[in-house]
Amino acid sequence: MIGKGKSISHTRASMGYGWNQEKNAEVVFRQHLVGKNPKEVTEEFQRIQEMNHVCERNTLSFVLSPTIDDGQRLKKKELERMTRAFMKRMNLGERQAIAFVHRDKEHTHIHLYVNRIDFKGVAYNDSFIGKRSQKAAEKVAETMEITTVRQVQMEREFNTQELRNEIKRRHELTLHYQKPENYQQYMEGMKANGVEVKPSINRQGQLQGFRFEFQGQSFKGSEINRNMSMANIGRELTRYNAPQKIVSPKNTIKLLDKVVPVPEKLLASLVKKAIRKSIDIGLGI
Known part of the structure; x- marks a missing residue:
């Protein structure tokens, strides 16, 4: 209740x-x-x-x-x-x-x-x-x-756990084998793997995350796995690309033929990740 x-x-x-x-x-x-x-x-x-x-x-x-x-x-x-x-x-x-x-x-x-x-x-x-x-x-x-609400939530968790695990598996396949250069390519790769990724836009018109639709169910990235938030997906994309390929200097990205603003902290996070990666490479780590 x-x-x-x-x-x-x-x-x-x-x-x-x-x-x-x-x-x-x-x-x-x-x-x-x-x-x-x-x-x-x-x-x-x-x-x-x-x-x-x-x-x-x-x-x-x-x-x-x-x-x-x-x-x-x-x-x-x-x-x-x-x-x-x-x-x-x-x-x-x-x-x-x-x-x-x-x-x-x-x-x-x-x-x-x-x-x-x-x-x-x-x-x-x-x-x-x-x-x-x-x-x-x-x-x-x-x-x-x-x-109780808690019982409903536990039942939903149990009934959808396999679906969420499968979405995560396809997410990992998309990143590791298709090596997308940006969010748009990531969305296209996930679609090719049977998962529809839909952007969530806040009232300011900024991208704030993604929803993942699979077999009639819809989940926020955080409901599937902590590594599937918008920021964490972006950090994974920097494994193969410079942050400028993912987010433009004007703090925008292109999604579904539209230019969408992103929060400044996302670009800062991606740049920080890229700098850390460069340092690790330089040190031979």
Whole structure:
């Protein structure tokens, strides 16, 4: 089960999404509330929130998402118990709260809204709320004997280990036998070996890494092996080429007929590797 949490200020709009009948929303948990629609519940929240004029993001919004299999078998009473247990783990205590389950998609999930302001006008401490939400969800999942995020990750690791090993093997074959001169040739060599390498471009338009697609699965280089990061691939390319052949003096490389900027630290890393190699050759190492 995955747990996510944050503080919000747009209570009515967010609660309206949670209570969306088009998503087959059903109330699975309610505490210290009598409202029959998002408007009425929001007004109840606001009456308590008026006791604290300092806190602006005065509603806590959580999403609890069991795995697909768990979500399909969990009934309303179990989802209510899950929500109560999560509230307790988060030390939310006696404050207004309401939760809805969405079953409109294959992946059942709960939207939980909690008044951040308690009945004494004190705001709940939301420091690291995202991380705390995930830990609380993990503990609740263990108690209820449903699948945790860690178990899902371990299962994925086990199921994809052979694929990742095969991608790494083909990566090594491409480097050692085809001896590509630059990233473009490396991508073409990997494609010839059955692995599609796709560049990842960040918001600044710079190349930040690669994804490797093989037999319907997609992995970041770091998910396969630490030696398959963009920088480490570049350092391997300097075994056969000067850094200027890999990255231009203008800190760009050509990929898929496009000129793409790269982070300055990548060029610095490649130059450092080339200098070290020259020194080793000079010393006869």
